[in-house]
Amino acid sequence: MQTQLADFIADTAEGREANAILRSCSHCGFCTATCPTYQLLGNEDDSPRGRIYLIKSVLEGNPASAATQLHLDRCLTCRACETTCPSGVNYHRLLDIGRHEVDQQVPRSWSQQGLRWLVTTIMPTRSLFGPLLRLGQWFRPVLPASLKEKIPVRSGSPGPLPAQRHNRTMLLLEGCVQPAMAPNINRATVRVLDAIGISLQPTPGAGCCGALRQHLSAQETARDDMRRNIDVWWPELEAGAEAVVINTSGCAPQIKDYGTVLASDSEYAQRAAQVSAVSFDLAEILLREEEALVSKLSAGKSSLSGRKVAFHSPCTLQHAQGITTVVERLLSAAGCELLPVADSHLCCGSAGTYSIFQPELSQQLRADKVAALSANGPEIIATANIGCLTHMAPVADAPVKHWIELLDEALTQA
Ligand code: SF4
Ligand code: SF4
Numbered sequence: 001m002q003t004q005l006a007d008f009i010a011d012t013a014e015g016r017e018a019n020a021i022l023r024s025c026s027h028c029g030f031c032t033a034t035c036p037t038y039q040l041l042g043n044e045d046d047s048p049r050g051r052i053y054l055i056k057s058v059l060e061g062n063p064a065s066a067a068t069q070l071h072l073d074r075c076l077t078c079r080a081c082e083t084t085c086p087s088g089v090n091y092h093r094l095l096d097i098g099r100h101e102v103d104q105q106v107p108r109s110w111s112q113q114g115l116r117w118l119v120t121t122i123m124p125t126r127s128l129f130g131p132l133l134r135l136g137q138w139f140r141p142v143l144p145a146s147l148k149e150k151i152p153v154r155s156g157s158p159g160p161l162p163a164q165r166h167n168r169t170m171l172l173l174e175g176c177v178q179p180a181m182a183p184n185i186n187r188a189t190v191r192v193l194d195a196i197g198i199s200l201q202p203t204p205g206a207g208c209c210g211a212l213r214q215h216l217s218a219q220e221t222a223r224d225d226m227r228r229n230i231d232v233w234w235p236e237l238e239a240g241a242e243a244v245v246i247n248t249s250g251c252a253p254q255i256k257d258y259g260t261v262l263a264s265d266s267e268y269a270q271r272a273a274q275v276s277a278v279s280f281d282l283a284e285i286l287l288r289e290e291e292a293l294v295s296k297l298s299a300g301k302s303s304l305s306g307r308k309v310a311f312h313s314p315c316t317l318q319h320a321q322g323i324t325t326v327v328e329r330l331l332s333a334a335g336c337e338l339l340p341v342a343d344s345h346l347c348c349g350s351a352g353t354y355s356i357f358q359p360e361l362s363q364q365l366r367a368d369k370v371a372a373l374s375a376n377g378p379e380i381i382a383t384a385n386i387g388c389l390t391h392m393a394p395v396a397d398a399p400v401k402h403w404i405e406l407l408d409e410a411l412t413q414a
Contacts, residue, residue: 001023001026001056002023003023003059003060005018013263013264014097017093019059021094022055022056022094024090025049025089027053028086029049030084030086031080031081031082031084031091032049032081034346035047035048036365037075037361038050040361041074041361045067045071046071051071052089054072055098058101059097059098063105064101064105065106066106069102069103069106072102073357074361076315076349076365077352078319078347078351079091079315079316079320080319080346082319082320092320096214099217103217115357116216119356120216123353124207124208125208129177133151136151137152137154140153155183158183158188166199168197169201169240170193170200170201170243171233171241171243172190172200172202172244173248174186174203175207175209175248175386176207176209178386181386181390182390185247185248185386185402185404188402188405189408191408191411191412192286192293192411193245195296197292205232207229208225209229209254209255210222210229210261211251211254212353213225214254215353223261226258226262226272227262227265229275230271230275243280243285244278244280246281247281247402248387249321250314250316250385252281253316253320253321255275255276256276258275258276259273281317282384282404283326283327283330283384284326286407287326287330297334297407297410297411298333302410302413303409303413304331304334304335304406304410305335306337307335307336308379309337309381310339310374310378312348312373312382314385314387316384317385318345327382327384327403330407331406334406334407335410339378341373343372346365346368347369348369348391349364349366349391350366351387366391367395369392370396380401380406381396381401382401384402389402
């Protein structure tokens, strides 16, 4: 694709990155075949190729409009288009740059600004989100149905934490909303890694990975999130921790992108790239340790033996990280019977904060996804991301769990 970026951006780091991405697109349109918003709306401007043209136009100096903003807002950032694209177009980075530029030009309504401020202030801040969630859980019985379904009932005790007893250590990204919404997921992760000889170190000073703010065009505060995490993890990595382990597939791609996003930050660029290089999704870590894990799982009769499980692979696992079949393989090793799921490449509609800002599209995608997952009568629906889990759970007949909770259960009872 030929480009002629405007002076205001051509010589910036973002401009050079966007220019290279735009030039890699051959506008073949293959990506439209797997784009959920194009499938639902049938409008070229709601397809990846259409959005690329919209961003190109703005970066070439044509004014952005409210319609441009709407079509970019409707993108789930699911990255199914990147999996399909034969030219390797780095669509999500172009979208981040394009959204930021459009938001500079097109003011949002006061109500939209207020909602965005609330979301970008409260959700990434554990000390605010946890107490507010507790308050919501307290008043849950009297809340309207639309609000009630966003507040999960308070879960039971997350179980014990093993002592730090192994020479091999890794760092756990504890996350922002996950510890309050589903505290068992981090505990289960620590227990499973402990069982195979790895102690997971908590790093309470680290927090949100930055994805939430970045996808809502709060670029500078997102970079602050990244720098804070790097500052917390760096001394621990220098002291011998092997890796940063991420059990929320939505956060892993962001941390793997730190090196790219902070490439022009002279103080952080090198450390950001090194942190990215040692940050792994939990599935990648357990794949590397598969032999030890399978031997532990085979040591006794698994309580999951023969249980029918439908696995929803989040977009951030399969498209953003290219991790396919790993979780399914580990769950099979734990004795689960994995059920086939139609259209498994499609997004469930959670997509970070998408369910808040695009509720109609989000609910339509959720209904389709839960129907596909439920078609073969699963006893459990498993997934890899807290957002997908809490989005689907209110409308699914089967319980929805993180896959590590199933492995933890199998190991505890083996
Ligand atoms: S993003 Fe990829 S698949 Fe889509 S039009 Fe461009 S080159 Fe083709
Ligand atoms: S990220 Fe998902 S919703 Fe957005 S253009 Fe790509 S396929 Fe479509």
